[in-house]
Amino acid sequence: MPSTSFESRIPRYLRVYDLVKGRIETGEFEVGHYLPPEPELERIFNVSRTTVRKAVEMLAKEGFVYIKQGKGTQVLDFRATQHLQYITSFSETLREKGLTVKHTQLRVVRAVPPESIAEQLKVGTDSEVLRVSRVTYASGKPIALIANYLLPELFPGIEKRIAGMSSLYSFLESEYDVRIDAATDYITARGASEEEASQLHIAVGQPLLVVRRVTHSGGRPIEVAVLRIDADRYEYCVNTKERPPRRKL
Numbered sequence: 001m002p003s004t005s006f007e008s009r010i011p012r013y014l015r016v017y018d019l020v021k022g023r024i025e026t027g028e029f030e031v032g033h034y035l036p037p038e039p040e041l042e043r044i045f046n047v048s049r050t051t052v053r054k055a056v057e058m059l060a061k062e063g064f065v066y067i068k069q070g071k072g073t074q075v076l077d078f079r080a081t082q083h084l085q086y087i088t089s090f091s092e093t094l095r096e097k098g099l100t101v102k103h104t105q106l107r108v109v110r111a112v113p114p115e116s117i118a119e120q121l122k123v124g125t126d127s128e129v130l131r132v133s134r135v136t137y138a139s140g141k142p143i144a145l146i147a148n149y150l151l152p153e154l155f156p157g158i159e160k161r162i163a164g165m166s167s168l169y170s171f172l173e174s175e176y177d178v179r180i181d182a183a184t185d186y187i188t189a190r191g192a193s194e195e196e197a198s199q200l201h202i203a204v205g206q207p208l209l210v211v212r213r214v215t216h217s218g219g220r221p222i223e224v225a226v227l228r229i230d231a232d233r234y235e236y237c238v239n240t241k242e243r244p245p246r247r248k249l
Contacts, residue, residue: 012051013055016045016055021059033074034073037072063076063098089167089168089169090144091136091167092169099138100140101136102136103134104135104137105135108158108159110128110152112128117226122221129150129152130150130152132158138233141201142200143200147225147227148226150222151223180217182216186212187209187236191204191207207231208230210227210229212227
C-alpha cells in the first residue's frame with residue numbers, strides 16, 4: 001500500500017488517529033481483529049513509532065481499540081447498541097457497553113411543550129410540562145442531546161432532586177416509585193444543524209439518529225423523550241420473530 005502524505009499542518013498523530021479510526025468505522029480494520037503491528041503502521045502512514053503510539057493511545061482512550069500487552073491492539077465494537085425488546089434508558093445502554101457516562105448542562109424548566117409532545121402526553125396545548133435537557137457524554141466525548149418532557153404532577157420537586165442523576169429512568173424509579181412498563185420509539189435520521197454540530201463536536205450535516213420515545217406507566221403516557229444522537233457511535237437492534245400471517249390474494 002502506498003504511504004500516506006502528511007502535508008497539512010495538523011499534527012501527524014491526529015492524522016494517523018483519523019485514518020485508523022476511519023478504517024475501523026468502515027470495517028477495513030474489523031471488530032475483534034488486531035491492528036497491523038506498529039512497524040507496518042509506521043510504513044503505511046510514513047510516520048515514526050512515537051506518532052503511531054500516540055494515535056493508538058487516543059483510539060484506546062475513546063474505546064475504539066484495546067491494547068493488549070504482548071499481543072497487539074484489538075479493535076473493539078465501538079458502537080453502543082440498544083436492543084428494542086427491553087425498556088432501557090440511553091445512559092443505561094452506554095454503561096452496559098462499558099462506556100463512562102456524564103451529563104452536562106442539565107436543566108429542568110417548566111415549559112409549554114410543542115403541540116406534538118402535548119398530544120402524546122394527552123395534555124392541553126397550553127399546559128406546562130417539565131422539560132429535562134442535557135448533553136450526554138460517552139467516555140469523554142459528547143454523543144447525544146436529550147430532552148425529556150414529564151408530567152409535573154407525577155414528579156414534584158424534581159428540580160431540587162435531580163442533580164447528580166446518572167440515569168433518568170433509574171432516578172424516576174428510585175425517587176418517585178414509578179414503574180415504566182411500556183415504550184414506543186419513533187426513529188428517523190437527518191443531518192446535524194450548525195448548533196447541534198457545535199454541541200456534539202461533529203461536522204455540520206453529519207448524520208444524527210433522531211429518536212422520539214413515548215413511555216407509559218400503568219397504561220398512561222408519563223414521558224416523551226427526544227434524543228439527537230451521533231449516528232456514527234450508536235445503533236438500534238430490533239429482534240423479530242416469524243412472518244406475519246399470509247393474506248389471501
